[in-house]
Amino acid sequence: MAQVRVTVDGVNYADDVEPRMLLVQYLRERLGKTGTVVGCDTSNCGACTVHLNGQSVKSCSVLAVQADGAEVLTIEGLARDGELHPVQKAFNECHGLQCGYCTPGMIMAAVDLLGDNPDPDETEVREGIEGNLCRCTGYQNIVRSVQRAAQMMKPGASVPTESPAPVAGGN
């Protein structure tokens, strides 16, 4: 057993874990943070993306013990006082999801991208989320959502609500 002390979504934890425990397992099975999902389990899909000390990582490719002393932010810690994060709002407004499985990882990747580059063009958005796969291939509205979030996050921005783009099978 090894000890891990970690802050997750603003709460401090200290736990004994097996060294082989993955960060995503620790988050889901020990802390009950099931908002972070396991997708491919081979570090390709990015569904398990969380922030480790402010940077996006695939939590299936980090050991829980490697997060010792670190700060972790998951999709569950993004909203503040019941208010969704602008990226969450934008995914809602622009219908940036189909089945929704990739959404937690997409949003965490997008938050990291926008922290780095507050005004990305379409190519920069697509490159910024290249580590995240959408099995529904719904990238069009995901990219729109990220660009929308960028508008919403500009200082002093007040942007009107936009209806989602039509999607196959939608209204």
Added chain:
Amino acid sequence: MIPAKFDYVRPSSVDEAVAALRDAGEDAKILAGGQSLLPVLRLRLAAPSVIIDLGGIADLRRIAEDGDRIAIGAMAPHHDVMRDDLVKQHVSLLSQATATVADPQVRHRGTLGGALAHADPAGDLGAVALALDAEFVIAGASGTRTVPASEFFVDYFTTAIGEGEILTQVRFPKYTGWATHYEKFNRTAQAWSMCAVAVALRIDGGSIAEARVGLTNMGTTPIRASGVEAALVGQQANEDSARAAAEHATEGTAAPSDADAASDYREHLARVLTGRAVLAAAG
């Protein structure tokens, strides 16, 4: 899947890490950023009894100017390397190639030293280190030694790092003002290179005074395209010279055949990408 059980050690200095490696014996594995090792452990392609995590050694993340070299700690993450001003100014080819590695999440964790020590022939950074004559600083029980890139890559996933040794630093000569480009061909955004070409040119008065060219995934190790280099020197940097030099791109290669590409297709790619890389570098 979950890795097989192992003991975990997190030393806080290189000396401690070398001692831990000696104590653990040959069944130990070094953990750098973990972006290759953790998938391998999870798939149970490897089951070491001890993991020695270098993540606690802050010194190994430093990037610094050291005389006529840029010295990069083996644990410097790709994300730091590609954005570092010293690297951009003096080793721009490394900055460009690193930006093509995997995806942002992997670049936050993966490290220069880890990728080079792993020595996957489809990895992007070996060709750069080889083309630019990087030096590898390797620590062991009897001190440190320095290995030139030309002797570092030994075979498929095999380097000059010996038992009980740890790669601590990679040192690049300065190529300030050189024209550089890394041209990569892969099927999907985050995939490994099917083939890629690293080019650095010193252009003087419109003609190529010096050329350095490295190939990714054209053999069991990165390959220096000496024939291309020789064909470029003394030429004007233009489409004709690029195309003529690119005809030498497959000399000395042994391109693999796999599900992505047959070896003759890789040879075709090497020629095409070499031409593109030279022209892109020359701007």
